[in-house]
Amino acid sequence: MTENRQVLIDSLPNGKLAESNYRMESAAAPTLQADGEVLCRTLVVTIGAGTRAGLQGSASYAGAPQTNIVMNGTGVARVEQSNSADFSVGDLVVCSTGWQDYSVQQANQLNKVQDDIDPAHYLGALGTNGLTAYFGLLTVGQPKEGETVLVSAGAGSVGHLVSQMARIKGCQAVGITSTPEKCQLLIDKMGCHASVSYKSEDFRSALKEACPNGVDVYFDNTGGDILGMSLRRMNTHGRIVCCGVVSQYDTSSPAGGPSGIPGLLVNKRIRMQGFLVFDYAAQYEAARTEIKGWIKSGALTPYNDEFNGLAQAPSAFVDLLAGGNVGTRIVRIAE
């Protein structure tokens, strides 16, 4: 019998997420039952801040949070058995593997990994977060050459791709993150012209100094006080891209929105728009082609940071929420 190790949601977090909210179990690996099914071996999964909103119940698209189910997550997997003419044993695919060794997938839910680029990119720059950066910035934010683009959680998976894409479009990119080390990385490696720590005592004046011409596009990954502060730096006819609210996920009592809405939006004619990347699914392939071109030309460098082993997935998630990641966090499960 082939063993299938699984990380299950043992309890929903009360306050901050803890490793003890998860438990690991072993079951028999699933088997194929019907035409169109494919047995997948998980090789690597990605962990993103947005899944914390799913556990909180604030991500309506994810449904109500549940316990005693395998933790959800996207991964790159290898096809082990196939009842589909479209997939052969050994193919690499991207799918909702969850935090487990094996899963049975419907062939029409699988995306084949093209072999001309590192497969790990399909979890970052060519995956959900890369597409989120792309459509959020370009379609919702509509940056124009010479404008200032400000991004929060700037050293994270979505954020470090937003700043680099902004630079590709000829904008001045300014990143917000936590530590001086991450601030330096934003400038040295992630396309930012300036960076600011939201933890510094003079965040307000540092943000003003980093954006001498004001902000035309604010890509908001955090909400909370950072959104409140950024709102006050917006130029007339600016755009605020509401991507996520990571500052309010890891808690049972999220704070309300900042002051200044709608007054500031009215007076400065600011457009503030939320979006979900899934709305752009029909355009994913075209976007991936463009992003792949940027990676191959060296215009965009995606960063991944790695944990090793399925058992490490809960600690990788807890650490990410505390700001431990630089770029896209991935957990390697098998060779």
Ligand SMILES: NC(=O)c1ccc[n+]([C@@H]2O[C@H](COP(=O)([O-])OP(=O)(O)OC[C@H]3O[C@@H](n4cnc5c(N)ncnc54)[C@H](OP(=O)(O)O)[C@@H]3O)[C@@H](O)[C@H]2O)c1
């Ligand atoms: N709209 C969509 O379709 C869509 C799709 C995917 C993701 N998202 C959203 O995109 C955002 C970024 O996701 P990601 O996967 O790229 O995560 P991420 O940025 O890689 O990881 C989370 C980062 O958030 C920062 N953070 C944690 N707590 C914070 C706090 N209290 N205040 C400020 N920053 C805090 C930490 O960095 P620091 O060191 O900077 O604190 C941490 O590294 C999330 O809000 C997610 O929900 C939206």
